[in-house]
Amino acid sequence: MHKEFLMGNEAIALGAAAAGVNLVSGYPGTPSTEVLETAAKLRSEGLEELYVEWSVNEKTAMEVAAGAAYSGARSMVTMKQVGLNVASDPLMSLEYIGVKGGMVILVADDPGPVSSQTEQDTRHFAAFSKVPCFDPSSAQEAYEMIQEAFEYSEKYATPVFLRPTTRVCHSYASVSVKEPYEYLCHRPEGFVKDSGRWVIFPRLSYQNHIKIEERNERLSDDFSSYSRNRIYPADKNNEQIKKGIISGGISFTYAMETLKDIGMIRLFKVSTPFPFPEKLALEFLEGLDEVLCLEELDPVLEQALTYICGKHHLSVKIFGKLSHHVQNAGESSRDSVTTDILKFLGTDVSYANMKESQAENTPNLTWAPDTPADALSAYPVLPPKLPVRPPVLCAGCPHRASFYAVKTAMKNKKTIFCGDIGCYTLGNAMPLNMVDTCLCMGAGLGIAQGVGRIEPDTSCFAFVGDSTFFASALTGVINAVYNQADMTLVVLDNSTTAMTGHQPHPGTGHTMMGNIVEKVHIEAVLRGIGVTAVETADPLDLEAAVSCVKRTAALPGVKAILFKSPCIAVSKPDKSMIVDPEICIDCRKCIRELGCPALTVQKDKVTIDSTLCTGCTLCSQLCPAHAICSEENRIDSSGKNKDKAAGGKTDE
Amino acid sequence: MNKNIVLCGVGGQGIVLASKLLASAAMEKGIPVMSAETIGMAQRGGSVFSHLRMGDDLYSPMIAYGTADLLIGFEPGETVRRIPYLKKGGKIIVSSRSIMPVTAALSGVSYQGERMISYLKDTLADLTVVDTEKACRDIGSSKVLNILLLGAALHSGSLDISEDDIKNEIRKKLPEKFHELNFSALEYVRKNSQQSSR
Numbered sequence: 001m002h003k004e005f006l007m008g009n010e011a012i013a014l015g016a017a018a019a020g021v022n023l024v025s026g027y028p029g030t031p032s033t034e035v036l037e038t039a040a041k042l043r044s045e046g047l048e049e050l051y052v053e054w055s056v057n058e059k060t061a062m063e064v065a066a067g068a069a070y071s072g073a074r075s076m077v078t079m080k081q082v083g084l085n086v087a088s089d090p091l092m093s094l095e096y097i098g099v100k101g102g103m104v105i106l107v108a109d110d111p112g113p114v115s116s117q118t119e120q121d122t123r124h125f126a127a128f129s130k131v132p133c134f135d136p137s138s139a140q141e142a143y144e145m146i147q148e149a150f151e152y153s154e155k156y157a158t159p160v161f162l163r164p165t166t167r168v169c170h171s172y173a174s175v176s177v178k179e180p181y182e183y184l185c186h187r188p189e190g191f192v193k194d195s196g197r198w199v200i201f202p203r204l205s206y207q208n209h210i211k212i213e214e215r216n217e218r219l220s221d222d223f224s225s226y227s228r229n230r231i232y233p234a235d236k237n238n239e240q241i242k243k244g245i246i247s248g249g250i251s252f253t254y255a256m257e258t259l260k261d262i263g264m265i266r267l268f269k270v271s272t273p274f275p276f277p278e279k280l281a282l283e284f285l286e287g288l289d290e291v292l293c294l295e296e297l298d299p300v301l302e303q304a305l306t307y308i309c310g311k312h313h314l315s316v317k318i319f320g321k322l323s324h325h326v327q328n329a330g331e332s333s334r335d336s337v338t339t340d341i342l343k344f345l346g347t348d349v350s351y352a353n354m355k356e357s358q359a360e361n362t363p364n365l366t367w368a369p370d371t372p373a374d375a376l377s378a379y380p381v382l383p384p385k386l387p388v389r390p391p392v393l394c395a396g397c398p399h400r401a402s403f404y405a406v407k408t409a410m411k412n413k414k415t416i417f418c419g420d421i422g423c424y425t426l427g428n429a430m431p432l433n434m435v436d437t438c439l440c441m442g443a444g445l446g447i448a449q450g451v452g453r454i455e456p457d458t459s460c461f462a463f464v465g466d467s468t469f470f471a472s473a474l475t476g477v478i479n480a481v482y483n484q485a486d487m488t489l490v491v492l493d494n495s496t497t498a499m500t501g502h503q504p505h506p507g508t509g510h511t512m513m514g515n516i517v518e519k520v521h522i523e524a525v526l527r528g529i530g531v532t533a534v535e536t537a538d539p540l541d542l543e544a545a546v547s548c549v550k551r552t553a554a555l556p557g558v559k560a561i562l563f564k565s566p567c568i569a570v571s572k573p574d575k576s577m578i579v580d581p582e583i584c585i586d587c588r589k590c591i592r593e594l595g596c597p598a599l600t601v602q603k604d605k606v607t608i609d610s611t612l613c614t615g616c617t618l619c620s621q622l623c624p625a626h627a628i629c630s631e632e633n634r635i636d637s638s639g640k641n642k643d644k645a646a647g648g649k650t651d652e
Numbered sequence: 653m654n655k656n657i658v659l660c661g662v663g664g665q666g667i668v669l670a671s672k673l674l675a676s677a678a679m680e681k682g683i684p685v686m687s688a689e690t691i692g693m694a695q696r697g698g699s700v701f702s703h704l705r706m707g708d709d710l711y712s713p714m715i716a717y718g719t720a721d722l723l724i725g726f727e728p729g730e731t732v733r734r735i736p737y738l739k740k741g742g743k744i745i746v747s748s749r750s751i752m753p754v755t756a757a758l759s760g761v762s763y764q765g766e767r768m769i770s771y772l773k774d775t776l777a778d779l780t781v782v783d784t785e786k787a788c789r790d791i792g793s794s795k796v797l798n799i800l801l802l803g804a805a806l807h808s809g810s811l812d813i814s815e816d817d818i819k820n821e822i823r824k825k826l827p828e829k830f831h832e833l834n835f836s837a838l839e840y841v842r843k844n845s846q847q848s849s850r
Contacts, residue, residue: 005676005685030691114690138711171688171713172672174679253712260709334716383732383771387763389662389753391698426696431758591757597697600752611794 001182006175008139008168012106013038015146018178019102020186022073023051025061027471028500029080030115031169032108036078037503040512046180052512054503057441057471058083062090062105069099069159070198072189074150078106081120082440086472088125093200094159095129096208101188102150103159105131108169111296111331115499117421117440119329121297122163126274130212132219133161133274137252139173145228145271147184156215165296166331167250216275224279228271231284235264242289243345246281246301248273251294254337265345276304285309285316292344293320296332319344392426395598396573396614398565399424401539402492403434404594404618405563406461408542409549415459416451418444420473422465423499423567424492431595434463441468445476449485459553460487467497467505469522474529480558481530488553489531489560491522494567502570526560533559540565542621574615575630579606583627590619590628654707655811656715660734661726662751663690663700666798670724671702673802673825677817678706688713697754699730722810724801727751728768735776744776745804747784747797780804780845787840795830796837803841815842 006014012035016024024039026032040052051068055061058079065077079087084107091105107125110116126133134149136142146162153160196204223229234241244266247255252269259265268284270277281304285291293302302320309316321328326340393400403424406417419425419435420442428435437447444462452460464473469491480487497503504510506520526534533555537548545563552559576598584606591599591606598612599619608619608628620628657674659667668689675685689702703715717736725731725746738744750765772779782804788794799822806815815838822834 003679005672005679138713167688167714170691171686172675173686173710173713174684250712250714254714256711257716260711334712334714338716383735383775384767386729386733387753387756387761389697389699389730390755391663391696392754394664394696423696429754595754595758597751597754600757 001176001178003174004177005172006139006143006177007034007170007172008136008142008164009034009108009170010038011139011143011173011175011177012146012162012164013042014175014177015143016076016104016150017042017047017050018143018183019147019150020074020184021050021076021150022101022186022188023065023068023075024078025053025055025064025075026078026106027055027058027061027083027086028467028497028503029083029108030500031110031166032078032080032083032106033500033503034169035076035106035108036512037501039076044514054505054512056506058087059090062087062094065103065105066090066094066099066159068188069101069103071101071191073101074103074186074188075101076104076106076146079108080116081107081109081122082117083107084122084125085120086441088129091131091159092129095131095212096205097198097200098157098208099153099159100157101186102153104146104149104153104162105159106146106162106164109163109165109297111165114166114331119297121300122161123273123300124298126161126163127300130216131159131161131274132156132216133163133272135248135271135273136162136164136168137249137269137271138168139171140175141228141271142168143175143177148226148228152219156219158212158215165249220275220278223272223275224277226272226277228269229277229280230269230271231280232264232267232269234266238263238265241265241345242287243292244268244284244288244290245292245294245341245344246270246284246305247294248301249296251296251332251337254332254334255294255341257334258338258341262341262345270301273300273304276308278308281305281308282312285314288316290317290319290344292340293318293326294332294337294340295320299328390429392429392595392597393423393432394568395596395609395612396568396616397423398494398539398563398567398616399427399492400432400594400596401542401545401565401616401618402463402490402563403427403432404622405537405539405542405545406490406549407432407434409546410459410461410553413459414455414457415461416448416455418448418451418460418462420444420462420464420468421499422468422492422497424463424465427463429595431593442472442476445473445480445487445489448487449476449480449483452486456486460485461490461553462487463490463492465498466491466493466495466507466522467503469493470506470520474525477526477529477531477558485558486556487558489526489558491560491562493522493562493564494570495564496567496570498567498569502567523562526562531558531560533557534562535560536562536564538565539563540616540618542618568614568616573613574617575632576610576613577608577615577617577620577628578610578631579608580627580629581605583625585625585627587624590623593622594619653812654709655705655722656720656737656739657704657706657722657724657811658715658720658734658737659702659704659724659726660730661700661747662730663696663698665726666795667700667702667726669825670798670802671704673818673821674805674811674813675704675706676821676825677813680817680820681812683812684708684710686710686713699733701734722805722808724805726797726801728765728772729763732768732771738776741778743778743780743808743810744772745780745782745801745808746772747801748781749784749788749797780808782841787837787844791833791837791840793833796833799834799837800841803838804845807841807845
């Protein structure tokens with residue numbers, strides 16, 4: 001054993017490696033992405049027999065991992081919580097079939113949500129699909145828990161969930177990990193044909209349903225003696241308090257920090273929310289009058305306890321989200337948990353034990369990154385108004401140029417712009433204001449078609465990124481072609497999966513195994529489906545891009561524009577642009593229309609932040625006074641910049 | 653000894669790396685560490701933070717309001733935003749260079765870093781303003797911002813971590829071609845720490 005400073009997600013991958021995992025598949029999604037990336041890194045650093053892939057979407061990833069587990073391998077599939085919706089079809093059936101080798105379904109939940117569409121709770125998905133669920137509270141625990149999860153999975157021949165949340169996935173800690181020679185070596189037996197086992201039929205489903213229900217009752221008992229489900233006793237001087245806390249995941253760590261200061265009361269840490277460890281829960285409830293439930297997302301523990309109290313006729317009051325004592329949405333924080341605990345305990349525990357500063361600074365606030373204004377009011381002088389700082393498209397992002405081209409081309413026309421999931425969702429912000437709808441991965445295509453059916457005089461656009469195109473847009477395109485929709489598909493191809501940190505996909509031509517493979521060409525795919533009007537354009541060449549949109553959108557039926565320009569994070573920047581103050585007429589069109597973070601106003605003059613500018617030249621192309629040029633051009637014309645050819649990437 | 657540190661600023665400023673260097677330097681000394689930071693959508697030029705905790709008996713990587721010993725602010729306004737985390741008598745290191753949010757530029761609202769800095773000066777006793785604009789110009793790179801602030805934090809005396817400890821971590825964590833640049837930033841801060849202090 002040795003210690004490493006690891007991110008929770010890295011610890012999970014290392015834990016899987018220590019458990020002898022043979023195959024890891026997944027689809028990128030915050031906060032889960034680094035698990036698979038770390039697995040690929042471990043492979044390249046010596047775990048040569050491990051197979052790792054970014055699958056095209058979560059459904060495929062789930063099926064790949066299931067196939068491996070059918071063959072006796074230990075497999076792991078990784079995704080974020082909304083990815084599980086995509087993979088839910090194979091998941092629901094897989095539980096009826098079961099597995100031979102251990103299979104861990106790593107689903108990262110995102111309270112807040114910090115970077116997701118929903119605050120859905122995978123613990124509920126676990127109960128719905130009847131799949132056992134493990135809920136780690138720290139990087140260290142996640143490392144150990146995934147190894148145990150593989151064992152439970154094999155022992156009960158079922159896939160199991162490991163469900164960390166954002167603050168577990170993205171926290172770092174010094175974690176004790178095994179040496180590579182201590183890793184388990186798992187040799188898969190191979191697939192053994194048995195149609196009575198692997199082929200789902202109504203009769204088999206009925207029989208297996210009975211077995212699953214019976215097994216989950218046994219698992220509930222088994223989990224009551226699982227060491228990570230644990231009752232922490234009250235301190236000696238708090239033993240008379242007939243109040244207890246139930247918690248799990250990151251909320252458990254917040255509760256422990258608070259109780260460390262004010263003194264321990266009885267606490268039940270639940271690491272397996274499904275099947276719920278009922279016997280241990282009864283032990284915890286023994287002698288208690290009231291219980292506070294501290295958990296993020298849905299009131300899963302609260303409902304389980306309420307059910308148990310009803311079932312066993314216990315008169316214990318259960319406080320939490322259902323009773324409106326705890327916020328029912330958003331992320332918890334150290335301070336919100338402290339407030340909840342202090343309110344719950346009332347006069348039972350004195351504030352005197354609290355650190356002075358902490359008691360003073362414990363406003364009832366949720367974790368909001370923007371405005372802890374109440375907390376600031378503790379200071380004698382109020383601060384100047386703080387600017388809001390939402391995420392924005394990066395300076396030089398080609399998506400900005402694509403949106404601007406479509407906006408310019410379709411000015412004064414009746415349009416709808418259906419967006420999708422990725423960096424380009426940020427195109428909704430002012431001044432671009434180019435995302436009218438956004439629902440889920442690949443949905444823009446269907447939404448555009450539906451709107452078009454009801455409003456035939458509207459020009460319907462669907463925007464989709466390259467990775468999302470492969471993940472879930474294909475069926476939407478086929479539907480449009482087959483049902484003769486009238487719409488324009490705009491593929492924003494930046495040659496990477498940008499939002500989640502630049503993962504490869506079928507269009508990039510390389511895989512997580514380090515292989516260079518034939519690229520899947522988006523244009524060829526579209527033509528193959530039957531989209532005849534497909535044009536490819538460079539969005540950074542504004543004039544050409546605008547005329548491409550005008551030409552294409554005017555055609556009848558399904559047509560597509562492929563805007564190709566690499567993400568600034570995977571390409572080398574050009575020289576920064578500068579504004580010539582003598583030529584600038586201060587109309588501020590560049591700022592008003594583009595909203596590029598590199599364009600700012602300093603001392604009442606438009607200036608370009610050279611540390612951010614990538615030299616994309618978009619601003620210079622729309623400047624009516626031709627006041628924006630590259631530094632080089634300016635020097636070349638010895639201070640008198642009359643060079644109108646600053647536009648485009650013509651100087652390459 | 654337990655330490656709570658908050659690093660904050662705007663996505664893309666190198667906060668995560670600075671936090672990692674501090675954490676691994678502490679680990680090298682056998683001190684347990686935990687940290688948590690913003691990853692994902694907010695990284696695109698949004699308001700970001702890193703919480704870093706060192707010491708024994710840690711459960712949570714997150715810090716409670718009023719408990720940070722040190723706040724390292726990469727941007728004046730973002731620093732003001734995170735003041736509630738600072739404990740009484742805690743130290744602040746802040747970069748003088750402000751970053752205008754796109755929303756402010758668009759709406760014509762003037763956002764001035766100087767006002768934020770003067771608010772910090774009026775409100776808080778233990779403040780070090782690092783003239784990062786001048787420093788980056790003198791060094792000839794804007795990429796050293798995080799190391800400049802880290803250096804200033806080392807000289808604040810509230811960490812048990814030395815410049816050499818950080819140099820070791822830079823050697824381990826960064827490609828060799830960036831070593832000298834970052835070392836020169838550390839040296840620059842050491843030489844100027846007298847002047848840049850208020």
